[in-house]
Amino acid sequence: MEMQIFDFATIANATNNFSSNNKLGQGGFGHVYKGMLKEGKEIAVKRLSKDSGQGFDEFKNEVTLIVKLQHRNLVKLFGCCLKGDERMLIYEYLPNKSLDNFIFDKTRNKLLNWERRFHIIDGIARGLLYLHHDSRLRIIHRDLKASNILLDNDMNPKISDFGLARMFGGDQIEDKTRRVVGTYGYMSPEYAFYGRFSMKSDVFSFGVLILEIITGKRNRGYSDINHNLLEHAWRLWTEGRPVELINKTIGDTDGGNATTSDGTYITSEILRCIHVALLCVQQRPEDRPKMSSVLLMLGGESTLPQPNQPGYFIEKDQLPSATVADCRSRKQSTSSNEVTITMLDAR
Incomplete structure (x- = not known):
């Protein structure tokens, strides 16, 4: 592969052992460290713990996929x-x-005016x-969330963490898995309950992200x-009051405009x-753009176009018992696969 293989001593020296x-942070996968190579290049080292839920298959998957992808809005893998x-x-x-360090923090949230949020x-x-669509491969990320969006010096977003990503063939539009992996709150209904994923699964996650960026509230654990x-x-x-979703740190709405210290933005x-977010989180994948x-x-x-009702993702332990039973019966009638939920929270 077209990538550099670093020896352990080099990385240990770069991160001060x-x-x-x-x-820099930690999650279910292990820890992330800042490092400095001898030539002066700053690096981030993602060190997987031996007990990590992200095993060798995910590690290999991330390496083989991301090394082939080059885009200004994807994190760059050095080796x-x-x-x-x-x-x-x-x-x-x-x-x-990561993005979640800004949009869910009461202090740093104020650093994001509307221009930056839209960017x-x-x-x-x-x-x-x-x-x-545009890369040599067709990639479904499957774990798009605020903590997997990293920000550079100029607040340019970069999608990271491709351990759960899957590659599709040229004519393939959907796949199915027995092992559902991802993060509650961002997973589309068809993926969470039936293991079906496609480009429209990522679109659903993106719609959730838009709403979180605008509101400063998490979908999972909403108060x-x-x-x-x-x-x-x-x-x-539906009540004609969507303006109430706008986070107050962006500015106070005044008719069609809102004023911030950096100028004005258009509420429209x-x-x-x-x-657009509501179009992305519609229940049926075929309805999403x-x-x-x-x-x-x-x-x-x-x-x-007017959006249809969103696909509400409610955790199973919050569902009435009758609803859980209905989900199970429908799952058994449509597939012999036993779908399990694995929660992998990065950073």
């Missing part, structure tokens, strides 16, 4: 390091870390379009006990993004 002072049980991925270092939304969309974020957004939309542009259409809708002024 994996010092806690160099630690890897293998020694005994050690498995490490060496990435470009992105100083602003991030647009960049993620362009990265997904490349994965789905309203009667609604998740998608339900809340849909209720306000934010409402258009909410409209392709990423090529999403980009046109985000940047255009044409009339958008």
Whole structure:
């Protein structure tokens, strides 16, 4: 493969022997460290723990896929390091870390005016379009979420963590798995309950991301006990009050405009993004737009179709027993596969 293989001593020296002072973050996979190579290049080292849920297959999958992908909105992989049980991925270092560190933090949230938020939304969309349509491979990410969007010095978004990604053939549009892996709150209904995934699964996750970027609220763990974020957004939309979704740190709405310290933004542009998000999170995959259409809708002024009710993803332990039984019976009647949910939360 066209990538560099680093020896263990080089990475250990670069990270000051994996010092806690160099630690950037951690998750179910292990730890991420900042490093400096002898030539002065800053790197981020993803060191998988031996007990990681991300095993060798996911490690190999990430290496073989991302090394073939080149786009300004995808994180760049410099190489890897293998020694005994050690498995490490060496990435470009992105100083602003991940998107969730901004949109869900009450202090850093204020650093994101609407112009920056829209720039991030647009960049993620362009990265997904490349994965789905424009690269040499057709890639389904399967774990698109705020913590897997990294930000560089200029707040350009870069999609990361391809351990769960899958490659499709030229004519393939859908696949099925017995092992459902991903993160609650971002998974499309057809994938979470039946193991079916496609480009439209990523589109669903992207719609969730748009709403999280605009509201500053997580879909999973949303504070309203009667609604998740998608339900809340849909209720306000149908009641003609979607402007109430806009996070107050962006600015106070005033008719068609809102003013911030950096100038003004057009509320109609934010409402258009909410409209696009609701189109992306519709229950039926065939009703969701392709990423090529999403980009046109985000940047255009044409009339958008009305969205249908979102696919509410409610965790099974929150469902009434009758609903759980119905899900199980439908699953058994349509497939012999036993679908399990594995939660992998990065950073």
